[in-house]
Amino acid sequence: MAGAQTGEQIAMSGNAAGAPACVTCHGPVGQGQGAAGFPRLAGMNAGYLAAQLRSFQDATRVNPLMGPVAKLLSASDAKVLAAYYAALPAIDATGDAAASDAAVAAGESLAKNGNWNHGVPACSQCHGATGLGVGATFPKIAGQSVDYISNQLQAWKAGTRRNDPMGLMHGIALKLSATDVNAVAAYYAILSSAPASKGSIKP
Amino acid sequence: MRPVLSVRAVVLVLGLVGTVTVFASDDAPRHPIQLAQATPTSVPTTGAASASAPHFQPPPDSAIPDDDFGTEVKLGQAIFNGTSALAAPFVGNSLRCASCHLDAGRLPHSAPLWSAYLTYPAYRSKNKHVNTLAERMQGCFRYSMNGKAPPLGDKVLVALESYAFFLAKGAPVGAKLAGGGYPIPPQPVLTMDFNRGAKVFEQKCSLCHGVDGQGQSSNGAVVFPPLWGPMSFNWGAGMGSIKNAAGFIKANMPLSQGNTLSDQEAWDVAKFVDSHERPQDPRFTGSIADTRKQHHDSPNDMYGQTVNGQLLGKGSAPQAKVRKGSAQ
Numbered sequence: 301m302a303g304a305q306t307g308e309q310i311a312m313s314g315n316a317a318g319a320p321a322c323v324t325c326h327g328p329v330g331q332g333q334g335a336a337g338f339p340r341l342a343g344m345n346a347g348y349l350a351a352q353l354r355s356f357q358d359a360t361r362v363n364p365l366m367g368p369v370a371k372l373l374s375a376s377d378a379k380v381l382a383a384y385y386a387a388l389p390a391i392d393a394t395g396d397a398a399a400s401d402a403a404v405a406a407g408e409s410l411a412k413n414g415n416w417n418h419g420v421p422a423c424s425q426c427h428g429a430t431g432l433g434v435g436a437t438f439p440k441i442a443g444q445s446v447d448y449i450s451n452q453l454q455a456w457k458a459g460t461r462r463n464d465p466m467g468l469m470h471g472i473a474l475k476l477s478a479t480d481v482n483a484v485a486a487y488y489a490i491l492s493s494a495p496a497s498k499g500s501i502k503p
Numbered sequence: 504m505r506p507v508l509s510v511r512a513v514v515l516v517l518g519l520v521g522t523v524t525v526f527a528s529d530d531a532p533r534h535p536i537q538l539a540q541a542t543p544t545s546v547p548t549t550g551a552a553s554a555s556a557p558h559f560q561p562p563p564d565s566a567i568p569d570d571d572f573g574t575e576v577k578l579g580q581a582i583f584n585g586t587s588a589l590a591a592p593f594v595g596n597s598l599r600c601a602s603c604h605l606d607a608g609r610l611p612h613s614a615p616l617w618s619a620y621l622t623y624p625a626y627r628s629k630n631k632h633v634n635t636l637a638e639r640m641q642g643c644f645r646y647s648m649n650g651k652a653p654p655l656g657d658k659v660l661v662a663l664e665s666y667a668f669f670l671a672k673g674a675p676v677g678a679k680l681a682g683g684g685y686p687i688p689p690q691p692v693l694t695m696d697f698n699r700g701a702k703v704f705e706q707k708c709s710l711c712h713g714v715d716g717q718g719q720s721s722n723g724a725v726v727f728p729p730l731w732g733p734m735s736f737n738w739g740a741g742m743g744s745i746k747n748a749a750g751f752i753k754a755n756m757p758l759s760q761g762n763t764l765s766d767q768e769a770w771d772v773a774k775f776v777d778s779h780e781r782p783q784d785p786r787f788t789g790s791i792a793d794t795r796k797q798h799h800d801s802p803n804d805m806y807g808q809t810v811n812g813q814l815l816g817k818g819s820a821p822q823a824k825v826r827k828g829s830a831q
């Protein structure tokens with residue numbers, strides 16, 4: 301392979317091995333495409349992003365689009381891409397579906413209180429009070445799109461995503477109803493992903 | 504709420520078997536009359552996370568009255584969840600009430616607040632007199648929060664007691680209900696062991712609490728509490744008893760995977776956690792040996808014992824409250 305490309309180069313134009321430009325799906329500033337379920341990458345934890353690329357490669361995170369793409373990325377490509385997107389300013393996913401107030405309220409309750417009668421802890425107990433995440437293991441979920449969040453919860457449930465340490469998310473997702481999934485996705489989608497405005501609602 | 508009453512009737516008929524303890528068990532309140540603690544085996548379980556008996560169900564938040572009392576209940580709940588922010592003068596570490604009393608003090612087997620409300624006033628060997636609930640809560644601030652006791656009548660205690668009263672609505676005063684306190688696991692087959700505990704910690708706890716046990720934060724706010732060291736509970740706290748820690752851990756940890764550790768693992772990892780230095784016991788007499796003799800004389804208490812060549816009980820050096828005020 302030719303001389304190492306920067307993260308920005310791969311993001312904008314793809315790599316020599318034929319991986320397509322990330323911006324095609326994840327947007328020019330890594331904001332994602334809400335309606336299509338393509339996640340926001342900007343401002344995510346670098347270690348988390350790199351781990352996801354590895355998971356797409358080894359199929360512990362099964363995805364028909366990202367699986368083949370990730371296999372075209374070298375370890376160093378993955379590293380520079382993760383660093384590139386982590387350094388971009390957090391920006392919320394756009395083009396999201398509108399959720400009902402009732403769904404948002406139910407999601408807020410799950411996020412803050414959990415549903416302990418069914419053994420479900422509050423999302424905030426691991427992802428932080430406003431969903432901004434903890435380190436490389438507990439990702440920022442604030443400001444991701446409704447579709448992306450609900451797709452992930454369904455993937456945890458189905459086992460097509462199984463890169464969670466100790467099976468934590470698989471166990472929790474199994475205890476969530478379809479209504480719960482929609483509610484919690486609706487709630488986190490309206491939170492801002494930018495730390496400066498922690499807990500604030502998107503304008 | 505009503506079905507609970509009929510369930511309790513069944514429980515009382517079945518008589519008492521219980522091993523459930525209340526609050527911090529080494530200093531568990533002792534009543535002259537032994538109250539029934541039933542562990543019915545014939546009653547079908549509900550969908551609750553932990554086994555055996557159906558538990559008392561505290562009223563939902565929506566039942567908090569919309570009046571002056573309700574305002575106090577809401578304040579108490581807010582303090583319970585955001586202790587360092589809302590009771591700052593009395594808190595000296597990164598913990599909150601809800602760190603050890605999960606689900607805002609509702610969860611059975613996590614020393615729920617409704618159970619505490621029913622249990623006090625009670626005699627405690629810890630201070631050798633009858634304690635009111637307010638005095639018991641003062642102890643939480645002094646030891647578990649490594650802070651200082653709010654004066655009796657302080658709005659923090661009034662609010663917390665109001666919240667506890669609200670949660671206990673409809674429960675029989677003086678009864679030890681199933682799910683109260685931390686359920687102490689059966690004694691381990693092997694003598695509990697620091698090194699085995701270290702391995703459990705690494706595999707099951709460090710993901711959240713950190714390999715150094717100092718917890719983790721999100722955007723400056725503590726998410727996973729520190730388990731030892733300067734920002735954790737001090738040597739006088741109930742969780743410093745391996746028995747209590749094993750009970751809490753077995754029933755509730757890893758979060759969302761309660762009752763997945765073996766009893767042996769729970770005891771081992773509890774010993775590991777409680778074998779680290781933490782802030783000094785505020786009752787320190789000036790001598791570790793003497794303080795152990797007076798307040799820590801139990802095989803479940805590592806204060807004053809030597810682990811890996813280190814005498815425990817010196818007290819973690821105080822640390823600036825770097826994390827405080829950043830929550831919420």
